[in-house]
Amino acid sequence: MRAFRYAKADDPGAAATLVAGVPDAAYLGGGTNLVDLMKLGVLRPGLLVDVSGLPYDAIEHRPDGGVLIGGAVRNSRLALDDGIRRRYPAVARAVLAGASGQIRSQATVAGNLLQRTRCPYFQNTATPCNKREPGSGCSAIPGAHRDLAVIGTSDACVASHPSDLAVALAAHDAVVEVRRPDGIERLVPIHDLHRLPGDTPWIETVLDPGDLVTGVQLPAPPDGATAAYRKVRDRWSYAFAVVSVAAVFRRDAAGRLDEVRLALGGVAPKPWRLWTAERRLAGTDPGDDEVRSATRAAFAGARPLPDNAFKIDLAADLVAAVLRRSAS
Amino acid sequence: MTDQLRGDVVLRVNGADRVVNLDNRVTLLDALREHLRLTGTKKGCDHGQCGACTVLVDGQRANSCLLLAVAAGGREVTTVEGLAAGGDLHALQRAFIAHDGFQCGYCTPGQLCSALGMLAEAEEGLPSWAGDDLDSVAPADLDDDEIRERMSGNLCRCGAYAGIVAAVREVARG
Numbered sequence: 489m490r491a492f493r494y495a496k497a498d499d500p501g502a503a504a505t506l507v508a509g510v511p512d513a514a515y516l517g518g519g520t521n522l523v524d525l526m527k528l529g530v531l532r533p534g535l536l537v538d539v540s541g542l543p544y545d546a547i548e549h550r551p552d553g554g555v556l557i558g559g560a561v562r563n564s565r566l567a568l569d570d571g572i573r574r575r576y577p578a579v580a581r582a583v584l585a586g587a588s589g590q591i592r593s594q595a596t597v598a599g600n601l602l603q604r605t606r607c608p609y610f611q612n613t614a615t616p617c618n619k620r621e622p623g624s625g626c627s628a629i630p631g632a633h634r635d636l637a638v639i640g641t642s643d644a645c646v647a648s649h650p651s652d653l654a655v656a657l658a659a660h661d662a663v664v665e666v667r668r669p670d671g672i673e674r675l676v677p678i679h680d681l682h683r684l685p686g687d688t689p690w691i692e693t694v695l696d697p698g699d700l701v702t703g704v705q706l707p708a709p710p711d712g713a714t715a716a717y718r719k720v721r722d723r724w725s726y727a728f729a730v731v732s733v734a735a736v737f738r739r740d741a742a743g744r745l746d747e748v749r750l751a752l753g754g755v756a757p758k759p760w761r762l763w764t765a766e767r768r769l770a771g772t773d774p775g776d777d778e779v780r781s782a783t784r785a786a787f788a789g790a791r792p793l794p795d796n797a798f799k800i801d802l803a804a805d806l807v808a809a810v811l812r813r814s815a816s
Numbered sequence: 817m818t819d820q821l822r823g824d825v826v827l828r829v830n831g832a833d834r835v836v837n838l839d840n841r842v843t844l845l846d847a848l849r850e851h852l853r854l855t856g857t858k859k860g861c862d863h864g865q866c867g868a869c870t871v872l873v874d875g876q877r878a879n880s881c882l883l884l885a886v887a888a889g890g891r892e893v894t895t896v897e898g899l900a901a902g903g904d905l906h907a908l909q910r911a912f913i914a915h916d917g918f919q920c921g922y923c924t925p926g927q928l929c930s931a932l933g934m935l936a937e938a939e940e941g942l943p944s945w946a947g948d949d950l951d952s953v954a955p956a957d958l959d960d961d962e963i964r965e966r967m968s969g970n971l972c973r974c975g976a977y978a979g980i981v982a983a984v985r986e987v988a989r990g
Contacts, residue, residue: 491841493819493821494886496889516884516887519882523884524864527862527863564937564942581945584943584944585945588968588970589934589968590870591864591969593876593877593933593937594879724965724968725965726969
């Protein structure tokens, strides 16, 4: 591991000044992903500014029915929160579906959103990877890509975003609060936080140096809506999603979906909203075949690889299972 | 401190403050083992995947291999050495012996700390993925599926899981 300087921040302004002024500086939250990648030599910051002690650790339920989740809230505290469990069950379920008890206890909400891909080549400095080493090539496309993305990818990178929580937040139309180094707050819809790889896969978000994710706003869930999170993985616990789905939906008296929001995990470089499927399903009372067909249609622009093409059918089955009447 | 690559860190371990001068790269795990000579906490994968290094930090479970010692300064750390009271083993330690909750014993300190943190989480009301809903489950009502799910961050390569679950269940039921 490269030697680095360390500063414990007690003030967001000072923290941002430090990070913005040093090209190889990084914020440290729970460290469960960052420290691991530093050990692997994948990340080599020269300065860590520890922001875990900044006052962004509250969960505030607001009079308008929404909630503000502090960026430094530990994942387990989010799943423990009574209002989150009651009003945003898909968020609590997604947290509990991810990682292990130890990691959930330490990892922060902001860190969860900004965690890096688990693409095996990104994590292995002995192999080419355009995300880690621009221009070195992608080892995953001709290699082990079974767990990686099928849509939103490019010839340069097929990494998938590993978060469960971000998928549930996407289905809830979350807005990410970002504090810029000049102190001005910027609001970023979660759909816009992560960038697709294109030919610059090393640029993963719209954040600038020194930008600090201070919180996540969730609007009030639609009255009477169901919120669900389902995850398919290779073992029962402590594994990343092969495919996961978060759904927020509601049926009218006639059984038609008058509200439906769908987000997938495990299939893309970011939480992947199924906008076209949502439009197609809204106002209908779809059977499994219609849901599968609408989901598949949303993958029209997909670029599946030989070993992960199965994810599209799996996603279609999963969305159908979540929306099935008997399931809710 | 920001100009320094190392510095004095006050580690509060098992109730006692210890000042150690550490390189910023040192993890809490290595600080415990190599600098404080508390070798009960074990290094397995060193990447947060096996749970052998689990300790409690401010009462919460943590992989000490993923926590920088400098970031743990001032926080309350409990290791396996802090579980027994004098010569009396903790009830969970006795239960592991009674139920044969280990073979080689290498994962045991992490299993013990993890189980204690897990039971505290359940006591506080934290649900788990194993439940059909998000209702909390009192420690006494944790069934085997719940215990296995909540303990999934701790591997045992000898496969002593049956004894581990039985030991945790016994202590959970009081």
